[in-house]
Amino acid sequence: MQFETCHIPGLVIVTPKVFSDSRGFFFEAYNRKPFEEAGITANFVQDNQSQSSYGVIRGLHFQRNPFAQSKLVRVLQGTILDVGVDIREGSPTFGQHFSIELSAENKKQLFLPAGFAHGFSVLSETAIVAYKCDNYYSKESEGGIRYDDPELAIDWKIDPAKAIVSGKDLELPLLSESFANFTY
Template sequence: MKFTACDLPGLIVIEPTVFGDSRGYFFEAYNESLFHKNGIDYKFVQDNQSRSSHGVIRGLHFQLNPFAQVKLVRVLEGAILDVAVDIRKGSPTFGKYFSVELTSENKKQLLIPAGFAHGFSVLSETASVLYKCNQFYNKESEGGIRFDDPALNIDWQVDLKQAVVSSKDIELPLLKDCVSNFEF
């Protein structure tokens, strides 16, 4: 496995070693020992899976402390643009975002630590996304930021006029009005 730190401290892109032959392929998506050797010491307690159609945007979501979640995101089918926004007060990259295309073909994963809002857009006809979390879901700690916040200026790589976004996500606040309790 290859572990690559991103420009936003804490984000890591993980690329598995894929073994292919005439039967197909095999790879380790998660290996606790290798993750630990690379400084990733989270205990994952919940897996979430979603399936969405082209043009769907989910996010930008987070859970507040003490229920903040670390996420390890990968795509089982299709392609997404995965986005993480730094919302840690005092961070030199506060309000900046990182995006990476995660696909069933490239098999990349994105590790998103607590203190980031997370979302994705679906680039393929459909996409199935699986992500591991180190905390259980807690409805009372939900938070979020509008996907189309002009201060963030995220290029979701889909037509925003035709994007499919939940009413809940459309009503999320802008970053400047967002309530969070994350410190760098």
């Protein structure tokens, strides 16, 4: 496995070693030992999966303490633009975002520690997204930021006229109005 940091501390791109032959391919999507050697010590307790069609934008979501979640995101089918926004108060990269295409083809994964809002847009006809979380879902701890917050200026790679966003996500506050309770 290859672990690559990006310009926002904490976010890590994970690229598995793929073994291919005439039968197909094999790779380890997760193995605790190399993750720990790379400094990722999340103890995953829940796996989630979603299926969405082209143009869907989910997020930006997070859970507040004490149910904050680190996530390891990967795509089983299709292609998404995966986005993490630093919402850690006091962080030198607070309010900055990172985006990467994750696909079944490239097999890349994105690790987001607690303190990041997460979202994605579907760039293929459909996409199946799987992600591990290191804390359980808690409705009372839900939080989020509007996907189209002008301060964030995220390019979701989707024509805004074709974007499909849930009513719940459309009601999320802007980053400047959101209280996340994460510190750097």
